[in-house]
Amino acid sequence: MRILVVGSGGREHALCWAIAASPVCETLYCAPGNAGIAQEAQCLDIKADDIDALVAFAEKEGIDLVVVGPEAPLVAGLADRLKAAGIRVFGPSAAAAALEGSKRFAKDLCAKYDIPTAAFGTFTDADAAKAYIRERGAPIVVKADGLAAGKGVTVATTVEEACAAVDQAMVDGAFGAAGATLVVEEFMEGEELSFFALVDGANALPLASAQDHKAAHDGDKGPNTGGMGAYSPAPVCTPALEQRIIDDILTPTVRSMAAEGTPYQGVLFIGLMVTTDGPKVVEYNVRFGDPECQVLMMRLKSDLLPALVATADGVLSAADLRWYDDETALTVVLAAEGYPGTYEKNTVISGIERAEEDPEVTVFHAGTARDADGTLRATGGRVLNVTARGRSVTEAQAAAYRAVDAIDWPQGYCRRDIGWRAVTRESGGA
Known part of the structure; x- marks a missing residue:
């Protein structure tokens, strides 16, 4: 098969490393890639958000599968464009990618289908958001609705800090259009957990758990980052907890997306908080985590590529993934x-x-x-x-x-x- 991976980060290097090892992979490209990816794939001078150029390349080179790493091209409709051109793609449609592209969409879906998550309110007016914050008190979480390069979330320990976050987004325009709508939600106490599954539109294949470290410095101190490390599996994810995540969150999410007319196809990354009341959704992501993908690929014992193809083709029941469960x-x-x-x-x-x-x-x-x-x-x-x-x-x-x-x-x-x-x-x- 001729494969194109889209992206340039550690996640994409891990995906290329795993895909290149597949006997099914004949030729591997990555756009744009990096110095490490160049050891596994032919890197292209095409940016990950240049949808026209990516589609043109895939058509010209007869690409059999495009694997989209980052979320922004998916939210922008790359998967839709590739499918319209008759090219197989691993990644959700723009409508389904709203699970990550719009926090309001994700929270409304949870509320409509009784998927456990934090209590929340959504706002397009700064004064209304501040009134809600004063009513609820702190700690409280303020989130920009759209993609903000990982910088649109404030976990505020005081009402004043939360109101300042509202002003930053809505008055100062720090996140542009992504911050025009805000989600203000209850602060959840517990242990964070990342849970991954492949989804073919109707069926889900749970992958593995991981735990990320977002804070910049030891002891979970300092500013939030895109992730300073991770490990898999996460011991907090016991077999009993995993089954509860599948029954209460994963399966209802897949079914609800199909019921909404936006069936989900790709990898679903559910960010969870394990509370005293059980697991609750913190956020959905429509791509492999970074750096969680790196530890997942290191633990994967079987060939990744056939599972990606089965997901894209809507025949996930044919997929078989095995893990180094003792490592x-x-x-x-x-x-x-x-x-x-x-x-x-x-x-x-x-x-x-x-x-x-x-x-x-x-x-x-x-x-x-x-x-x-x-x-x-x-x-x-x-x-x-x-x-x-x-x-x-x-x-x-x-x-x-x-x-x-x-x-x-x-x-x-x-x-x-x-x-x-x-x-x-x-x-x-x-």
């Missing part, structure tokens, strides 16, 4: 110093070969490029995903940090406590 995968994000704020670009990285001397370690590239002479440089905020497998979270964590320490990048930083909840459990702590 954990953990990834540590190496980011540019200053991220998620301002940071220096084009700094030199070396030592990745040393890091990968351990056969259980793979370094996925998220924001890298090579000079003409082969020098590897950091081009983004989140730059490398140092990923390791082990028989426990503790073992995988140790292997990942040994690999991190083998990499020479003075301008980079990372959290040193990825997986701390699970490591604490394994050591007999609370």
